[in-house]
Each structure stands twice: as C-alpha cells, then as structure tokens.
Amino acid sequence: MTASLADTSRRLDLTYLMADPPGLLSWNGLGHILSCLWIMMAALAVSGPAAHGLAAFFINGRAWLRWPARVLAQGLAFLPLTALALAAAGGMAGARGWPVPSLMPLENEPGLASWLWYWTPAVTLLCLPLTAQIFAGLLAANASPRRVLMGAACLAAAGVVMLSETLEILPGMAAPARALRQAHPAVLRHAVAHLALLAGLGTALAALWPAPARKHLISAADLIREGAVVIGCAPWRLWWRHRLPVLARPAMALVLDALAWCAALAGAWGCLVPLPLLADLHTAGEHFLEQPGALPAAALPVALCSLSLWLAARIVRHGST
Amino acid sequence: MPSRRLTPFLPAIFLAAALAWSGWMVVSRQQARLPGEWRVLLPGALPELHPFLPADEAERQILDLLHEPLIRLDRQGRPAPALAEEWRWHLRVSCWFADAARAQAGRRALEAVPAETRLEWGLDEARIEENALALRFAKPGTPGAGEALRLLAGHSPQGTTFWRVETWPEARDVMREFAAHPEHEVKRIWFDDNGACEIVTTLGQAAVRAVLADWLRPRLPRLPETRALGEAAGLAEPVLEFRLSPSRARWPDGAPVSADDVRATVKAALPLALPGREGLRHIQDIQAEGDGILRVIYRRNLGSVLAAWIGLPILPNAGAGGTPAPHAASHAGAGAWRVARRDERSLLLERRDWESGALPQRLRFFPAQPAHSTRLTLAARGIDIIWPNESGMSAPPPWVEKRPLPSAGQLLLLWNARSPRVADPGLRAALDRMLDRSALAEKNTAQVSDSFFPEGMWFTPPARQTPPEPGAAEQLRNLGWLQDLEGVWKKNGVPLEFTLLAPEDNAPRLALAQAMALQWLDAGARASIETLPQNSIIGERLATCRFDAVMLGRLNEPGYDMSAWWHSGGRLNYSGLADARLDLLLEALASEFDLTRVPARALAVEERLRELHIALPLLADAPHAAVSRARFAGRPGSTLRELLSPAAPLPPNLKMLEPKE
Numbered sequence: 001m002t003a004s005l006a007d008t009s010r011r012l013d014l015t016y017l018m019a020d021p022p023g024l025l026s027w028n029g030l031g032h033i034l035s036c037l038w039i040m041m042a043a044l045a046v047s048g049p050a051a052h053g054l055a056a057f058f059i060n061g062r063a064w065l066r067w068p069a070r071v072l073a074q075g076l077a078f079l080p081l082t083a084l085a086l087a088a089a090g091g092m093a094g095a096r097g098w099p100v101p102s103l104m105p106l107e108n109e110p111g112l113a114s115w116l117w118y119w120t121p122a123v124t125l126l127c128l129p130l131t132a133q134i135f136a137g138l139l140a141a142n143a144s145p146r147r148v149l150m151g152a153a154c155l156a157a158a159g160v161v162m163l164s165e166t167l168e169i170l171p172g173m174a175a176p177a178r179a180l181r182q183a184h185p186a187v188l189r190h191a192v193a194h195l196a197l198l199a200g201l202g203t204a205l206a207a208l209w210p211a212p213a214r215k216h217l218i219s220a221a222d223l224i225r226e227g228a229v230v231i232g233c234a235p236w237r238l239w240w241r242h243r244l245p246v247l248a249r250p251a252m253a254l255v256l257d258a259l260a261w262c263a264a265l266a267g268a269w270g271c272l273v274p275l276p277l278l279a280d281l282h283t284a285g286e287h288f289l290e291q292p293g294a295l296p297a298a299a300l301p302v303a304l305c306s307l308s309l310w311l312a313a314r315i316v317r318h319g320s321t
Numbered sequence: 322m323p324s325r326r327l328t329p330f331l332p333a334i335f336l337a338a339a340l341a342w343s344g345w346m347v348v349s350r351q352q353a354r355l356p357g358e359w360r361v362l363l364p365g366a367l368p369e370l371h372p373f374l375p376a377d378e379a380e381r382q383i384l385d386l387l388h389e390p391l392i393r394l395d396r397q398g399r400p401a402p403a404l405a406e407e408w409r410w411h412l413r414v415s416c417w418f419a420d421a422a423r424a425q426a427g428r429r430a431l432e433a434v435p436a437e438t439r440l441e442w443g444l445d446e447a448r449i450e451e452n453a454l455a456l457r458f459a460k461p462g463t464p465g466a467g468e469a470l471r472l473l474a475g476h477s478p479q480g481t482t483f484w485r486v487e488t489w490p491e492a493r494d495v496m497r498e499f500a501a502h503p504e505h506e507v508k509r510i511w512f513d514d515n516g517a518c519e520i521v522t523t524l525g526q527a528a529v530r531a532v533l534a535d536w537l538r539p540r541l542p543r544l545p546e547t548r549a550l551g552e553a554a555g556l557a558e559p560v561l562e563f564r565l566s567p568s569r570a571r572w573p574d575g576a577p578v579s580a581d582d583v584r585a586t587v588k589a590a591l592p593l594a595l596p597g598r599e600g601l602r603h604i605q606d607i608q609a610e611g612d613g614i615l616r617v618i619y620r621r622n623l624g625s626v627l628a629a630w631i632g633l634p635i636l637p638n639a640g641a642g643g644t645p646a647p648h649a650a651s652h653a654g655a656g657a658w659r660v661a662r663r664d665e666r667s668l669l670l671e672r673r674d675w676e677s678g679a680l681p682q683r684l685r686f687f688p689a690q691p692a693h694s695t696r697l698t699l700a701a702r703g704i705d706i707i708w709p710n711e712s713g714m715s716a717p718p719p720w721v722e723k724r725p726l727p728s729a730g731q732l733l734l735l736w737n738a739r740s741p742r743v744a745d746p747g748l749r750a751a752l753d754r755m756l757d758r759s760a761l762a763e764k765n766t767a768q769v770s771d772s773f774f775p776e777g778m779w780f781t782p783p784a785r786q787t788p789p790e791p792g793a794a795e796q797l798r799n800l801g802w803l804q805d806l807e808g809v810w811k812k813n814g815v816p817l818e819f820t821l822l823a824p825e826d827n828a829p830r831l832a833l834a835q836a837m838a839l840q841w842l843d844a845g846a847r848a849s850i851e852t853l854p855q856n857s858i859i860g861e862r863l864a865t866c867r868f869d870a871v872m873l874g875r876l877n878e879p880g881y882d883m884s885a886w887w888h889s890g891g892r893l894n895y896s897g898l899a900d901a902r903l904d905l906l907l908e909a910l911a912s913e914f915d916l917t918r919v920p921a922r923a924l925a926v927e928e929r930l931r932e933l934h935i936a937l938p939l940l941a942d943a944p945h946a947a948v949s950r951a952r953f954a955g956r957p958g959s960t961l962r963e964l965l966s967p968a969a970p971l972p973p974n975l976k977m978l979e980p981k982e
Contacts, residue, residue, distance in 0.1 A: 041818075042346050046332040046333050047338050049329035049330070049331075049332055050326075050329055050330050050333045051325065051604050052329050053329030053330050055328075056326075056329075057326075069668035087513070089697060092701075093697045093698075093700045093701040094697075094700045095827060096348075097700070097701050097702055098344065098348050098701060099347060099351055099703060100697060100701070101347075103694045103697050103698075104690075104694065104697060104698045104701065104705075105362065105666065105667070105688065105690050105694070105698060105703075106360070106687070106698070106703050109344075111345075113342070113343040113346035113347055113350075114343070114347060116340070116342070116343035117340075117343035117344055117346070117347040120339050120340040121340065123336065124336060124340055125339075127333070127336070131333075134764060167434075168694070169585075244390075260873070271633075282920055289696055289697065289700050310664075317863050319760070
C-alpha cells in the first residue's frame with residue numbers, strides 16, 4: 001500500500017543502475033576517472049614514503065623483526081577496506097554524531113574545511129592498506145620498489161571502487177560498484193572496464209618509478225635451449241622433462257596469491273551483500289552504526305584466511321616463508 | 322638524524338593534520354547549526370510542486386505551506402477558515418419582468434408581506450436589477466422561495482424557460498454570440514464537456530425555437546437537436562458566499578486576493594479533472610462584492626460542492642492571459658512560505674514574514690537517500706523530519722519519534738451485483754465474513770478500513786459497534802449451501818467459486834489478492850485470481866461490468882458526495898448497483914447544505930451500503946513521519962503545518978523534562 005522509504009531507495013538505486021552509464025570518454029566518465037586517479041595518487045603519495053620510512057627502520061639492523069613485521073603488515077593489508085570504511089563512518093556518525101558528508105544529503109558549506117572533510121577521510125582510509133601492502137612488499141628479499149608500487153596501484157584501484165560504494169565519495173563510481181554487487185550485465189562490462197582502466201593507469205604511473213639497471217645474464221631457459229641444440233635433442237622435450245617441474249612451483253604460488261586476494265575481496269564485498277560463509281560479516285555490516293567496532297573484528301577471520309593463503313604461497317615458492 | 326628519519330612521514334602527518342582540522346571545523350559548524358532551519362528528508366525525488374496535482378502526501382504538505390485555499394480541514398477533519406474567514410450558503414431567485422415598473426410592483430408586494438412571514442420564508446432581501454427582481458433567501462431549498470414566486474405570479478413576471486441545445490464543441494462560440502445578443506434575452510448559458518449547452522431565457526417556447534433556428538442555420542453546417550427542459554416563474558440558484566480574511570488573503574506583493582484570482586484558479590483547475598473537485602464543474606459564475614466578499618453561483622442544488630473548495634490552492638491571476646501557470650515552482654502563492662532556492666540537491670523554503678522572528682525561518686527538503694544513508698543521517702542528527710518513513714524505523718533510534726500521518730487512501734473489495742455468481746447479497750455477506758482483515762492489514766503495514774467514506778473527516782461515520790452476526794458458515798447454510806468432504810461449499814453440485822481481478826503491475830496488491838484467496842480457500846470458497854494491467858481492469862472490465870470481484874483503490878477526498886460510486890446513474894458505479902432507496906439517500910446527502918446534518922445522512926448511506934454488501938472496505942494506508950524528539954517536544958501533530966504551529970503550552974502542574982538523548 002504505502003511505498004516505504006526502503007522501496008524508494010531501491011527504486012532510486014534501480015533507476016540509477018538502469019540509466020546509461022557515463023562513457024569512458026565522455027566528460028562525466030573522464031571526470032570520474034580523474035577523480036579516482038587523484039585519490040589513488042594522493043593515497044600513494046602519502047603511503048609510499050611512509051612505508052619506505054617504516055621499512056628503512058626494519059631493514060637497517062633489526063633483521064629479526066623483519067618477518068613478523070612483514071606478516072603483520074600483510075595481514076593488515078588483507079583487512080577488508082569496506083569494513084574499515086563502514087566502521088569509520090559508524091564511529092563518526094553513530095557514536096559521535098559527526099557528519100559524513102558524502103553519505104548524507106546535507107549541503108556542504110563552501111570552504112576549505114568542508115572540501116578537506118569530504119576527501120581526506122577517504123584518502124586516509126585508502127592509505128591504511130596501501131601503507132601496509134607497500135611496507136610488506138619492501139621487506140621482502142630482493143624487493144623491487146617499482147613492482148611493489150605497481151602492485152599497490154592495483155590495490156588502490158580496487159580500494160577506490162570499494163570506497164565509492166561504501167562512502168559514495170564519487171557518485172559516478174557508485175554505479176560500477178553497484179553493478180558488481182548486483183551483477184547487472186548492462187553495466188558490468190562498463191564496471192570492469194573502469195576498474196581495468198584505473199588499475200592500468202595506476203600501474204603505468206607507478207612504473208615511472210626509477211628501477212635499478214639489471215645485469216644481462218643468460219637465463220636457465222636459454223642454457224637449456226643451447227644444450228639441447230648441442231646434444232641434438234629437441235628443446236621442447238628437455239623443457240617438458242626438466243624445466244616444467246621447476247616452473248610449477250611459482251605457478252602454484254601465483255594461484256595461492258590470487259586466492260588470498262580473492263578471499264580479501266570477498267570479505268570486502270561480504271560487508272555489503274550477503275555472501276555464503278560470511279553471514280556474520282554481513283550482519284556486522286548492517287549494524288555498523290550501532291556497533292562500529294564489531295565490523296573489523298568480524299573481518300579478522302577473513303584477513304587471517306587471506307594471510308594463510310599468502311603464507312602458503314610463500315612456502316610453495318621459496319620452500320619457507 | 323631524527324629529522325631526516327621523519328621526512329618520509331611528512332605527507333602522512335600533513336594528511337592527519339588536515340583531517341583533524343577540517344573535522345573540528347565541520348563538526349563545530351554543525352553543532353552551531355541555527356535553530357531557524359529544519360531539515361526534511363522526502364520519500365522520493367524533489368517535488369515538481371504542481372499546486373493541483375501533488376504526487377504524494379509530502380508534496381501536498383509542502384504545497385499547503387506555499388499556497389492557501391479558501392477553506393482547509395482542521396485536525397479533526399472539519400472545514401476550517403483559511404483565506405476565507407467565513408462562508409455560508411444562500412439562495413438567489415431571479416424573476417424577470419417586462420419592465421422595471423412591474424418589477425417595482427412585485428417588490429412592493431413582497432414588502433407588504435408581514436415581517437413574520439418573510440422571516441418564515443427566509444427572505445433576506447429583494448433588490449431591483451434593471452427589469453428583474455433578485456430575491457435573496459437565507460438558505461437553499463427553503464420552501465419560502467416557492468411562496469414568494471407564487472405571490473409574484475400575480476404581477477405578470479416573464480416566464481423563464483430552460484433549453485438544451487445538443488451542439489458540439491466547435492459551435493461554442495456561435496452559441497455564446499447567440500446568448501450575448503440582447504434580443505434573445507438569454508439570462509444564463511451553460512456548456513457541457515461534450516459541447517452541448519443549456520440556456521435560460523425569458524422568450525416564449527415558440528419564439529426560442531424560431532430564433533435559434535434563424536441564428537444557427539447560416540452559422541452551423543446542420544441544426545442541432547433542441548428541446549425544452551422546463552418552465553418556471555423564476556430562476557433559483559444556490560450561492561456560496563465567502564468572506565475573505567483581510568489579514569491573510571493577500572499576495573506576496575500586498576495585493577488582496579480577488580474574485581479574478583479565484584476565477585482564474587477555477588479556470589486552470591477545470592481542465593485537469595481533479596479528483597474530488599467535481600463540484601467546480603457546477604459553478605455558473607463567480608462574482609465579487611467589494612474586496613472582501615466573493616460569491617460563487619451554482620446551477621444545481623448540491624451542498625456537497627463546498628468540498629471542492631477544501632484545500633484547493635488559490636493561485637494569482639496571471640493578468641492578460643487570465644490563467645495562472647500552476648506548474649511553475651516559483652509561482653507565488655498566498656501561503657506563509659515561499660520557494661527561496663531549488664537545485665538538484667535540495668529545495669529551500671523561507672518564511673515570507675521572516676522579519677517577524679518566528680522559528681523556523683527556513684525549511685530545507687532533501688530527496689530520498691538509500692536506506693543506509695538515511696540511517697547515518699539520522700544518527701548524526703542531520704535531519705529533523707523523515708517522511709513518510711518506514712525504513713530503518715523497525716527499531717527507531719531513541720532521538721526519533723514516529724507519528725501517524727493522515728491516511729491518503731483506502732482499498733475496497735468491490736462485488737459485481739450483476740454477476741450471476743455473486744449476485745446474492747447474502748452470499749456476498751458470507752464471503753465478506755470469511756476475510757480476516759486484521760491479518761491482511763498486519764501483512765501490509767496498513768490499518769483496517771471501517772467506512773465507505775474517507776477516514777478522519779467530520780462526516781465519516783464512527784467505527785460501529787457491530788451487532789452479533791451469523792458466521793460465514795451459518796450464513797451459507799441458511800442460503801442452502803452445503804460443505805463437501807473437502808470443505809468446499811456447494812449448492813446444487815456447483816462449488817462456490819468466483820474470480821478476483823487484481824492488477825498485474827501492482828505487486829503489493831497482487832500479494833494481497835493472493836492472501837485473500839488463501840483465506841477464502843481455507844473457508845471453503847475458491848477464488849481464482851485473474852491479473853490484468855490496471856488500465857485494462859478499469860477500461861475493459863469494470864466499465865463493462867465483466868467481473869465478479871475486484872480490489873479498487875480510492876483516494877481520500879474531502880467530499881461527501883458518493884453518488885458517483887453508488888448511485889444507479891453514477892459515473893463510477895462499476896458494481897452495477899441499482900437500489901432506489903440508496904439512490905434517494907445519496908441524493909439527499911449530495912444536496913445537503915447544512916454541514917451539521919451531513920454526518921447523519923452519511924451514516925444512513927453507510928448503513929444502506931452495508932445492508933447491500935456491495936463492497937467491503939478492506940484497508941487504509943497508515944503512513945508515518947519520523948520526527949526528532951528534541952526538536953519537536955511539545956509540538957503535537959505530524960504534518961508540517963501542525964509541527965510549524967506554535968508549541969502548545971504545557972499544563973501548569975506538569976514539570977518540563979528535557980528529552981533523554
């Protein structure tokens with residue numbers, strides 16, 4: 001009989017979803033991409049130096065602390081960003097009654113303070129997993145700062161989409177995020193394109209970071225190919241018998257790494273939508289206003305699961321963590 | 322060097338400082354929010370603010386602040402003064418004579434009547450207008466009018482004849498020119514929607530036919546059918562007189578609300594065929610006497626037409642065009658508020674008399690937000706009123722209070738009296754009793770509707786104390802129905818079954834139909850649900866009476882004339898009901914001018930409708946507003962107008978308590 005507000009909200013969501021998404025090259029699409037990029041770059045600009053500073057503290061002389069610090073940092077990086085964002089919003093609005101302007105219909109008063117209050121919480125939230133991820137990457141043996149930054153840029157792209165969904169800082173990006181939630185085929189392609197473009201741009205920018213020149217060495221594959229030619233054997237046969245078993249370990253490690261990040265992503269989405277095995281997380285996400293602290297606690301098992309998979313990947317790759 | 326070690330953390334420190342500073346500034350600004358602004362979260366998008374066609378209750382309440390009607394309903398659902406501080410009915414009888422001398426003679430004859438008799442007749446005034454005598458009686462329908470005309474008959478008044486000319490819309494101008502011609506002595510002319518017209522003239526019957534034929538033959542492609550409707554000594558017309566409030570009936574520029582404005586408003590409203598405003602169609606003329614008196618002259622004796630003015634926003638006359646542009650959001654109304662600003666994010670209303678210092682001075686409306694955003698805004702105390710609100714209100718936060726809003730509509734179960742399967746009123750009564758309306762209401766967050774009349778009006782019959790009635794089973798047994806082993810009622814081997822029409826494009830109503838069908842099935846009656854688009858239900862099935870039962874939604878309108886629904890000749894009488902006694906009761910109700918007698922007449926209609934079991938009032942919606950306890954402590958009501966009215970003083974023996982938050 002009566003259209004409830006929930007119905008209205010759903011209707012608005014649906015209308016928004018069914019509307020034509022802004023094209024990538026349209027002004028709106030370009031504007032959203034640039035906004036996302038600036039948040040990503042701001043977060044990377046803060047978290048990159050901070051992670052370097054922290055890593056330097058551990059690299060120079062405190063080797064025994066390096067492993068636990070790295071594992072702890074990686075665990076923090078796996079904490080779902082949506083859980084952190086919802087907990088922060090719940091803590092600000094629910095416990096303290098502070099405004100969260102991006103989530104409220106209230107008008108922003110013009111001025112620097114309002115502008116900063118709109119953007120800085122999102123940048124700060126994004127900095128947390130990025131700093132942890134970069135820090136953990138830098139503590140790895142033979143770490144390449146450029147590769148670490150490129151990985152962090154991918155994480156930042158996913159983080160911006162998550163923040164758009166939870167904090168709605170970019171209304172234009174909320175549509176792709178909702179598309180991922182509701183799996184609407186018409187907008188899903190657009191969402192994936194947005195995400196890929198963001199990640200691509202982020203990694204491209206991160207790739208500008210100067211990398212040390214590498215010495216030219218003959219690879220193991222080259223040696224095998226030359227040896228096979230010398231003894232008159234087909235190179236592919238030797239590669240199949242001797243080289244493939246060696247390559248299987250990094251491949252399996254890669255799969256485990258991917259599973260770890262998938263679990264983290266599932267945790268992030270599980271705060272917003274009901275997913276199998278993550279009912280507690282979703283329930284905590286629904287009560288983020290009343291109990292904001294419960295959400296990170298509920299997300300901890302997911303982070304531990306991701307961390308376990310990540311450690312397994314290290315064991316498979318190197319024979320130890 | 323410690324300073325060099327800290328260098329990588331400088332961006333993070335800067336970010337933390339920016340976060341802390343901006344948060345402190347924004348939070349202190351929010352806490353210092355002026356008490357002069359209320360923030361309201363709407364149930365949907367920002368409203369269009371069409372004065373005559375509000376999309377929902379929220380828009381209606383906003384419009385109620387921007388515009389003023391002549392009459393509005395008070396909290397008890399009674400007509401209350403708005404622009405008009407007073408209104409009353411009287412009867413005007415016009416009697417035409419061959420010349421002014423004869424009219425004067427007629428007037429003298431009336432003056433010769435003893436004062437007691439004139440008082441008994443209710444004759445207030447007799448005035449000469451050229452060669453006509455205009456009599457004013459205290460109330461319409463008074464028998465004194467007939468007595469006075471009988472007395473005047475001895476002074477040779479010109480007879481008045483009523484004619485109907487079946488013209489078409491294109492012939493309207495031709496008929497207007499005919500009426501304006503002085504030789505035709507046309508006193509009144511009236512056009513129907515289809516272009517047919519009725520005229521009142523003092524020419525004799527033979528003369529009218531000849532004059533009409535001479536006038537129309539060269540001007541129209543064919544002669545329309547013409548027939549005389551009747552003849553009388555004078556023309557009696559009910560007149561509704563409004564006395565406008567000198568303080569309130571003013572536009573923002575200080576100009577008084579005039580008859581031109583009211584006339585222009587009616588002109589703008591008529592083409593829209595507004596529900597509940599059918600009474601406007603019976604207006605013959607709108608006249609003014611000075612600045613403060615407005616007379617609306619009607620052509621039919623229908624007291625119920627008063628309801629058309631209740632809540633009808635009066636718009637300023639646009640001037641040359643004569644018709645206001647009602648859809649313009651910035652259009653100035655006579656209300657105490659005006660639209661100050663409107664953009665995509667909000668709508669801002671300001672008090673017109675903000676210098677008075679009354680609080681609040683501003684109302685800011687925001688469009689609906691997703692549910693979590695609404696909850697967050699509520700938690701941060703960023704909104705004062707949410708409306709109507711059901712989301713997140715199952716466990717409302719302690720600083721929010723739910724208050725009921727007026728019901729906007731009701732749902733009827735309508736039976737088809739002409740359908741052989743449900744033609745028996747006794748069978749319909751049994752089927753009605755099989756339904757558990759309370760259970761249906763609970764599922765639909767609605768309330769049980771108990772009347773055929775709109776909820777909460779001054780004429781709505783009170784919830785009746787029902788005498789013990791036989792149950793559905795006993796009723797059916799009395800009618801010769803028997804239950805088989807499966808519990809299905811049968812008569813002569815034919816099971817009790819019928820079809821219930823439900824709209825396929827209205828999911829809640831479809832679910833309700835299914836719940837009703839289940840209740841009937843449990844009681845032994847088979848109801849099969851037939852789904853059609855809502856427009857098809859009305860246009861194809863109801864209009865042609867091809868259904869057994871249907872659920873019909875009806876808006877709550879302030880009018881008490883129910884003839885359209887239940888009179889045998891009613892426009893919306895889809896049930897095919899034809900009951901002579903009900904027709905008489907409905908006619909008596911529609912023609913009642915005395916508002917104090919309306920409730921009794923409405924009760925008689927309601928009881929007759931219940932006896933006929935032609936429909937069952939099912940549910941009425943039960944909307945709520947959620948208001949901030951701190952802001953509205955001591956302010957009763959739930960509508961904006963009620964909340965904006967000054968806070969009621971507390972009884973002296975009660976201590977003022979601070980709201981607990």
